[in-house]
Amino acid sequence: MNCRDTRDRLERYLDGELEMEANLEVVGHLEACSGCASVFEGERKFLDEIRRHGEGPPAPAPLRGRIERAIAGDASPARPWPFARAFIPAAAAAILVALFVSVFSVGTAAASPDSIAHQAVAWHDGRSAAVVPLSSGPELASYFSSKGSKSCLHEKLVTAAMNYGYQSGCVEKSGPAGDVTCWWTAACPKSGCRMTHACFKAPPGLDRVWPPGQGLRTIPVGNRTVIMGHGNGMVCLFVMDNRGEADRLTLAINTPRD
Amino acid sequence: MNAPDRQAFEDLAYPLLDSAYRTALRMTGQPASAEDLVQEAFMRAFRGFAQFQRGSNFKAWLFRILTNVFLNDYRRKSREPQTADFSEAEPADHSAGSPAIRAEEIEAIRTHLGDELSRALDRLPSDFRLPFLLSTFEGFSYKEIAEILEIPIGTVMSRLFRARRMLRSELLEYARASGYLKDQKPS
Numbered sequence: 001m002n003c004r005d006t007r008d009r010l011e012r013y014l015d016g017e018l019e020m021e022a023n024l025e026v027v028g029h030l031e032a033c034s035g036c037a038s039v040f041e042g043e044r045k046f047l048d049e050i051r052r053h054g055e056g057p058p059a060p061a062p063l064r065g066r067i068e069r070a071i072a073g074d075a076s077p078a079r080p081w082p083f084a085r086a087f088i089p090a091a092a093a094a095i096l097v098a099l100f101v102s103v104f105s106v107g108t109a110a111a112s113p114d115s116i117a118h119q120a121v122a123w124h125d126g127r128s129a130a131v132v133p134l135s136s137g138p139e140l141a142s143y144f145s146s147k148g149s150k151s152c153l154h155e156k157l158v159t160a161a162m163n164y165g166y167q168s169g170c171v172e173k174s175g176p177a178g179d180v181t182c183w184w185t186a187a188c189p190k191s192g193c194r195m196t197h198a199c200f201k202a203p204p205g206l207d208r209v210w211p212p213g214q215g216l217r218t219i220p221v222g223n224r225t226v227i228m229g230h231g232n233g234m235v236c237l238f239v240m241d242n243r244g245e246a247d248r249l250t251l252a253i254n255t256p257r258d
Numbered sequence: 259m260n261a262p263d264r265q266a267f268e269d270l271a272y273p274l275l276d277s278a279y280r281t282a283l284r285m286t287g288q289p290a291s292a293e294d295l296v297q298e299a300f301m302r303a304f305r306g307f308a309q310f311q312r313g314s315n316f317k318a319w320l321f322r323i324l325t326n327v328f329l330n331d332y333r334r335k336s337r338e339p340q341t342a343d344f345s346e347a348e349p350a351d352h353s354a355g356s357p358a359i360r361a362e363e364i365e366a367i368r369t370h371l372g373d374e375l376s377r378a379l380d381r382l383p384s385d386f387r388l389p390f391l392l393s394t395f396e397g398f399s400y401k402e403i404a405e406i407l408e409i410p411i412g413t414v415m416s417r418l419f420r421a422r423r424m425l426r427s428e429l430l431e432y433a434r435a436s437g438y439l440k441d442q443k444p445s
Contacts, residue, residue, distance in 0.1 A: 011419050015393065017400055035358075042359035046426060047394065049367045053375045055395055059279035063293050064272060067300045071264070130298045130331070146290050 001025045006036050014044055069133045073167075111177045111203040113210050116235065117219040117226035119176035123183065124196040124224065124239040131168035131185065140169045144182050147171040151182030151199040152236055161252035164188050164195055177203035177235065188245075195249070196239040202230060216253070218246065227253075267307045270316045271300060277317070277396055278324055284391050285328045287380050295332060299324040318398065322406045325388065359426065366433040378428040382421055389414050390421035 006029045164186040175181020181200040225246035228237040240246040282292035404411040433439040
């Protein structure tokens with residue numbers, strides 16, 4: 001076996017991919033040829049250094065819990081994700097339009113309230129994007145922050161007035177308005193009803209068809225109902241499972257709290 | 259899925275969490291994206307666990323799912339261009355004529371290039387980075403990598419060997435530019 005044939009097998013030899021016979025031929029040649037032995041030794045040390053420096057960190061400790069919760073939620077049709085019990089006093093939430101807090105990039109897609117509502121319902125029913133199980137306001141806030149975004153959470157409204165528990169969050173680069181959208185979902189452990197909330201920068205042109213600050217819009221889409229607010233350059237909406245829950249939410253929004 | 263199946267899945271999957279996360283981190287370059295990617299892969303693996311053939315290689319099966327989620331859901335959304343298939347035009351004798359890496363070059367890498375290695379890995383196009391990660395850090399065989407990435411074994415080899423050469427050349431160039439290696443031209 002000559003040097004060229006031996007070096008042709010260098011990678012496969014170091015990766016343990018050679019058949020036994022070919023492997024023995026390489027070993028035999030390396031014992032006799034210091035030139036090839038030095039090439040092989042250098043390559044082996046190079047790969048050792050790469051492995052030593054480049055292995056990377058272990059998984060963050062909370063990741064396993066997140067996956068376990070997601071799997072627990074997935075394993076049963078009853079969706080037994082841990083429902084939020086935390087109640088954290090927040091500033092009074094009078095109406096939705098006063099609660100838009102977000103920093104997003106410039107939107108590009110033209111949209112109407114109806115088209116936004118349809119897309120939000122599609123997301124509510126389809127959950128096309130990967131959602132992260134999150135069961136409290138602080139968890140959601142920290143998740144959105146880790147994604148460089150913010151979203152209104154309406155904690156008092158959702159947990160105290162509606163008795164829903166947060167379930168999950170999701171940041172999508174293209175939401176109903178073609179822009180970065182913060183989604184979160186919550187569910188009522190008693191009735192099993194779900195709500196989806198979306199918050200995003202108002203798309204260009206929306207002002208013309210729906211001037212901001214004019215109160216909430218309620219848009220039925222099939223069995224679902226979308227309740228939407230527009231103000232301060234932001235759109236924020238809820239998708240409710242049915243009309244009854246939508247009415248309950250509207251009443252809760254319009255009921256002054258402390 | 260019944261409880262024993264779920265237990266079987268967890269017994270197989272959770273010991274691989276660190277490996278999956280490390281690979282995901284190298285794929286995405288972002289800790290938050292890596293966590294999402296791993297979670298999605300584990301969820302899909304759990305849902306599809308009935309299709310897993312007991313006794314076969316679970317790690318390869320899980321990493322195939324991880325890779326598919328990355329390639330279909332993450333890379334598609336990112337700006338990373340698809341890599342041109344120039345690697346397949348490489349000659350068959352990938353290593354013939356490869357110059358020996360010198361002792362001082364190994365030493366420069368060992369002592370100075372930890373952070374640069376990370377950056378150089380991230381700069382590799384994902385078509386090359388994936389075979390490299392799966393082979394170098396996860397110890398998959400060429401055949402397993404071919405199955406995970408659904409590419410021919412010859413393509414695995416050419417991309418893997420090319421990735422190693424690209425990495426080596428980048429690191430040594432950096433070492434020379436930074437003064438860790440002197441008076442030698444790139445070999």
